[in-house]
Amino acid sequence: MPLKTVKTDTAEALTLEWILHVRNYKLTLDKNLCVGCQICALACPKEAIKLEKQPKIPGEKAKHAKIDIDLEKCNFCAICDILCPYGAIKVTVNGEHLLSVVEKESFPQLIRDIQVDTSKCPVDCVECEEACPLDLIKVTRLTADKKIVEDADSLSEKEKSELQVKIDIQEERCPCCRICEFNCPEGVLTVRKIFHGKINIHAGKCPEGCTDCLDVCPITGALYLSDDKVYVNEMFCVYCGACKIVCPVEEALELKRTMIRHTSVRSGAWNKALERLASPVEMTKELKTKGSLKARESVRKRLGWKGT
Amino acid sequence: MQKESKMEAPRIGVFVCECGSQGSIIDVDDLTRYATTLPNVVYAEHMNYPCSSQGQEEIIDAIKKRRLNRVVVAGCSPRLYEPVFRRCVFRAGLNPFLFEMANIREFSLYCHRNTPEEAAEKAKDLVKMAVAKARLLEPLQPIELPVTKKVMVVGGGIAGISAALDLADMGFKVYLVEKTETIGGHMALLDKTFPTLDCSICIEGPKMVDVGRHPNIDIMSYADVLEVDGYVGNFEVKIRKNPRYIIAANCTGCGECRDACPIEYPNPSDMKLGVRKAISVPFDQAVPLIYTINKDYCIECYKCVDACGARQAINFDQKPEEIEANVGAIVVAIGYEMYNPEDMECYGYGKYENVFTALEFERLILAAGPTGGKVIRASDGQKPHSVAFIQCVGSRDINRYEYCSGFCCMYTLKHAVMLKEKYKDDVEVYVFYNDMRSNFKGYEEFFNRAQKSGVNFIRVNLENRRITEESETKNLMVYAETEDGKPVEAEAEMVVLANAAVPVQNATELAKILKIPIGANRFFVECQPKIRPNETDTPGIFLAGACQGLRDIPYCVAHGSGAAAQAAAILGKSKWIVEPLVARVNEDLCSGCGICESVCSYDAVRIEETAGKKLAKVTEGLCRGCGICGAACPVGAIKMPQYTKEQVVAQVRAVLEEVR
Numbered sequence: 001m002p003l004k005t006v007k008t009d010t011a012e013a014l015t016l017e018w019i020l021h022v023r024n025y026k027l028t029l030d031k032n033l034c035v036g037c038q039i040c041a042l043a044c045p046k047e048a049i050k051l052e053k054q055p056k057i058p059g060e061k062a063k064h065a066k067i068d069i070d071l072e073k074c075n076f077c078a079i080c081d082i083l084c085p086y087g088a089i090k091v092t093v094n095g096e097h098l099l100s101v102v103e104k105e106s107f108p109q110l111i112r113d114i115q116v117d118t119s120k121c122p123v124d125c126v127e128c129e130e131a132c133p134l135d136l137i138k139v140t141r142l143t144a145d146k147k148i149v150e151d152a153d154s155l156s157e158k159e160k161s162e163l164q165v166k167i168d169i170q171e172e173r174c175p176c177c178r179i180c181e182f183n184c185p186e187g188v189l190t191v192r193k194i195f196h197g198k199i200n201i202h203a204g205k206c207p208e209g210c211t212d213c214l215d216v217c218p219i220t221g222a223l224y225l226s227d228d229k230v231y232v233n234e235m236f237c238v239y240c241g242a243c244k245i246v247c248p249v250e251e252a253l254e255l256k257r258t259m260i261r262h263t264s265v266r267s268g269a270w271n272k273a274l275e276r277l278a279s280p281v282e283m284t285k286e287l288k289t290k291g292s293l294k295a296r297e298s299v300r301k302r303l304g305w306k307g308t
Numbered sequence: 309m310q311k312e313s314k315m316e317a318p319r320i321g322v323f324v325c326e327c328g329s330q331g332s333i334i335d336v337d338d339l340t341r342y343a344t345t346l347p348n349v350v351y352a353e354h355m356n357y358p359c360s361s362q363g364q365e366e367i368i369d370a371i372k373k374r375r376l377n378r379v380v381v382a383g384c385s386p387r388l389y390e391p392v393f394r395r396c397v398f399r400a401g402l403n404p405f406l407f408e409m410a411n412i413r414e415f416s417l418y419c420h421r422n423t424p425e426e427a428a429e430k431a432k433d434l435v436k437m438a439v440a441k442a443r444l445l446e447p448l449q450p451i452e453l454p455v456t457k458k459v460m461v462v463g464g465g466i467a468g469i470s471a472a473l474d475l476a477d478m479g480f481k482v483y484l485v486e487k488t489e490t491i492g493g494h495m496a497l498l499d500k501t502f503p504t505l506d507c508s509i510c511i512e513g514p515k516m517v518d519v520g521r522h523p524n525i526d527i528m529s530y531a532d533v534l535e536v537d538g539y540v541g542n543f544e545v546k547i548r549k550n551p552r553y554i555i556a557a558n559c560t561g562c563g564e565c566r567d568a569c570p571i572e573y574p575n576p577s578d579m580k581l582g583v584r585k586a587i588s589v590p591f592d593q594a595v596p597l598i599y600t601i602n603k604d605y606c607i608e609c610y611k612c613v614d615a616c617g618a619r620q621a622i623n624f625d626q627k628p629e630e631i632e633a634n635v636g637a638i639v640v641a642i643g644y645e646m647y648n649p650e651d652m653e654c655y656g657y658g659k660y661e662n663v664f665t666a667l668e669f670e671r672l673i674l675a676a677g678p679t680g681g682k683v684i685r686a687s688d689g690q691k692p693h694s695v696a697f698i699q700c701v702g703s704r705d706i707n708r709y710e711y712c713s714g715f716c717c718m719y720t721l722k723h724a725v726m727l728k729e730k731y732k733d734d735v736e737v738y739v740f741y742n743d744m745r746s747n748f749k750g751y752e753e754f755f756n757r758a759q760k761s762g763v764n765f766i767r768v769n770l771e772n773r774r775i776t777e778e779s780e781t782k783n784l785m786v787y788a789e790t791e792d793g794k795p796v797e798a799e800a801e802m803v804v805l806a807n808a809a810v811p812v813q814n815a816t817e818l819a820k821i822l823k824i825p826i827g828a829n830r831f832f833v834e835c836q837p838k839i840r841p842n843e844t845d846t847p848g849i850f851l852a853g854a855c856q857g858l859r860d861i862p863y864c865v866a867h868g869s870g871a872a873a874q875a876a877a878i879l880g881k882s883k884w885i886v887e888p889l890v891a892r893v894n895e896d897l898c899s900g901c902g903i904c905e906s907v908c909s910y911d912a913v914r915i916e917e918t919a920g921k922k923l924a925k926v927t928e929g930l931c932r933g934c935g936i937c938g939a940a941c942p943v944g945a946i947k948m949p950q951y952t953k954e955q956v957v958a959q960v961r962a963v964l965e966e967v968r
Contacts, residue, residue: 001581001658001660001661001662001663001664001668001686002579002580002648002650002657002658002665002668003574003580003581004658018574020574020580020581020582020583020678021581021582021668021672021678021679021686022581022582022583022678022679023572023582023583045607045608046607075571075573075586075604075605075607077570077571077607079607100570100571100572101570101571101607101609103570104568104569104570104611105611106568106569106570106607106609106611107570107607107609266610266614267609267610267611268608268609268610268613269607269608269609269610270609272608
């Protein structure tokens with residue numbers, strides 16, 4: 001059988017496949033999870049991913065951009081899979097989600113730093129679950145013998161006092177917006193963002209009544225409307241850029257990524273991705289930091305120097 | 309010892325050949341008598357075989373005895389025999405160009421076989437014309453060309469390897485230009501060779517290593533031939549080495565970069581059944597053993613750079629490198645490709661998972677192949693219990709490739725025997741063939757071995773064959789009809805198609821660069837199909853292997869050696885002698901208008917300015933003596949020796965004399 005390269009595009013998913021006699025490479029883009037942000041398209045080393053802006057229908061909300069992947073260019077390296085903040089892309093080899101670029105340390109992984117201390121959770125609190133804009137949190141209550149409790153009211157006071165709270169977060173799909181953290185009344189959750197940056201909306205440049213950016217923003221509360229103008233709440237913005245893509249005016253919306261939290265590796269591919277996702281300046285900064293760390297490390301090794 | 313014949317009055321001798329049926333249709337006595345009546349003819353005779361040694365001795369005797377200073381032979385084609393008779397008159401002490409041939413075989417006998425009287429009349433006219441021209445013949449001196457003692461071999465398959473090794477062993481410097489990353493060609497991809505079932509790479513590998521280590525061979529792999537100029541003995545070639553992004557001198561072939569590389573892509577050497585890394589070699593025995601980065605797939609993570617470390621063999625900024633070289637001869641051995649049968653829907657290749665081509669099967673059964681030598685189906689990874697081989701897919705098909713690909717019958721027998729020997733009674737093998745072509749040494753015996761090993765041979769018509777797939781089992785139903793029209797069918801768990809071998813994609817492009825003819829079927833055209841199978845029409849350029857016509861390994865080796873011997877015949881000489889039948893420019897008449905330059909197909913005539921005067925200059929090595937420039941020159945400044953205006957007009961006058 002000759003090599004088969006297959007691309008299937010359905011309402012649910014976009015699938016790319018290399019079917020070889022001994023291997024099967026598959027990339028699946030889950031359209032229900034994709035928010036049409038810039039990350040994968042910017043990061044792709046083969047420039048295989050294109051964003052297609054969707055036409056605006058008058059009277060309807062703006063739709064987020066659609067992603068198209070060129071089967072001719074894609075090499076199934078899975079960098080898009082690694083970097084998608086929403087976990088919308090999955091690359092598998094022979095059905096297994098084992099990423100060679102990660103295994104060979106040729107590309108870093110995003111750090112999703114989500115700390116949960118459920119010991120402080122009030123038993124009947126579901127604030128985080130309700131606050132999550134992407135429905136990634138599930139709060140469950142367990143009895144002392146680890147049984148899930150559906151209806152806490154039916155329990156006795158003693159049983160109630162023994163209840164434990166369990167918070168399940170689908171981390172691989174979490175862009176770390178921190179909304180859960182801020183809605184938690186007890187400070188149970190601590191979230192650090194993956195992408196750091198700067199976003200500005202120059203309201204003066206916005207077209208009259210345009211809320212396209214707000215329409216597509218997947219993080220409720222990151223953008224908000226006041227006096228018919230859209231404003232930013234940087235506290236929650238994940239700097240994914242879905243808004244930037246749909247903004248009809250060049251300078252109305254400014255978005256800059258300055259830092260991406262990732263595991264430490266030496267990788268040219270990462271440097272290039274960082275250069276495109278952030279800027280050459282940020283890339284140079286990171287290289288310098290790595291360089292000075294490395295220099296310090298070698299000095300320490302050779303001279304036994306214990307400097308700060 | 310040559311006499312100056314120009315000053316003497318012509319004394320022409322005419323020798324009429326009786327060979328073959330000439331005598332029975334044309335009255336050679338009458339023709340000879342007629343010849344004696346022609347002006348300046350002092351002697352005429354007819355003989356049985358003027359081209360034989362005895363015949364030539366008789367001609368030499370006659371020249372000496374009768375003091376002949378011009379010779380006409382009325383016989384067959386000058387293309388074949390003119391050189392023979394030129395040497396003959398030279399041996400008699402005459403300038404070899406004081407000879408003329410009347411082709412009474414093709415022009416008279418062959419085309420007027422049913423009208424002997426008219427044939428005889430025409431023969432007389434032809435002799436009369438030849439005599440008229442002979443009267444005006446002038447002695448000419450041969451042209452000597454210098455010879456560069458280097459050779460370029462294009463294509464590093466087994467034919468090219470064979471040619472390169474032979475030439476290098478003879479002491480000539482060889483540039484072996486190979487398009488892919490490694491030499492070895494198709495043979496390096498095969499598991500076994502028929503009829504001995506020798507391991508293919510085990511017998512080719514040592515040859516490849518010899519090439520790699522030979523001090524006289526410079527392998528230029530991953531390279532293309534861009535330009536070829538010049539002529540026999542003096543070709544100027546331009547070669548582009550494509551960037552591997554590896555510094556060849558620093559690469560030790562250790563493979564540590566490959567192990568560090570995270571990216572895989574379908575390996576063309578495995579027929580894309582398996583994968584190779586973005587930095588890798590196509591197979592372990594590659595020569596030269598230099599890794600290559602495929603930038604179409606590389607993500608430039610530079611893990612390879614780390615792995616390579618102090619060797620520093622990786623250079624991502626490498627640029628293509630153009631190399632110019634002078635060579636005296638060129639051997640073309642670019643091989644063949646396999647036809648992709650996806651467009652023949654009746655076989656379901658590309659549609660049904662368990663239909664393979666022969667070369668894919670070869671990679672499946674190869675121990676070093678992508679499945680580790682396990683023959684397994686694509687649909688379920690299981691070993692098939694029945695395999696059907698379908699012969700002549702694309703070959704012997706007037707709508708696709710009319711020719712027989714030559715080696716498919718044998719490789720199918722090989723595959724069938726290998727399957728039977730590997731899996732014994734656990735596999736049923738069917739071969740749907742039309743004719744079994746096993747016509748070389750040991751091949752028919754191998755066919756017998758296959759029959760004895762329990763392979764089922766089913767002789768069917770080439771038309772009306774088709775394959776369908778059982779949707780559940782993914783088994784295949786093969787339908788065909790026997791020669792007397794009876795339908796036959798078989799269910800097989802795997803089907804292997806013996807797809808046609810075809811000329812390589814860029815053969816036409818290379819033919820243009822080399823200025824050699826290519827056939828309608830896109831195989832290169834040899835000079836003469838029977839007796840000059842290695843030569844092209846361009847002196848100094850030779851053909852080796854399957855690019856001239858499909859042939860299997862031993863015949864490619866022999867053909868490669870043949871081309872090497874012929875190239876060596878040029879390279880071994882300090883001067884290469886060519887016939888002086890090239891355009892001559894009369895500089896007093898030439899106005900430098902450039903019409904000649906514009907009509908020349910061989911770039912042989914160019915206008916050059918010397919001392920403020922534009923003049924046409926002929927590069928003798930390039931000129932093929934076609935005469936177009938001479939005909940086009942408005943002032944008659946270009947003369948074609950042996951076909952001068954006076955000589956041609958004299959011939960025309962002679963033949964029209966009686967009509968007038």
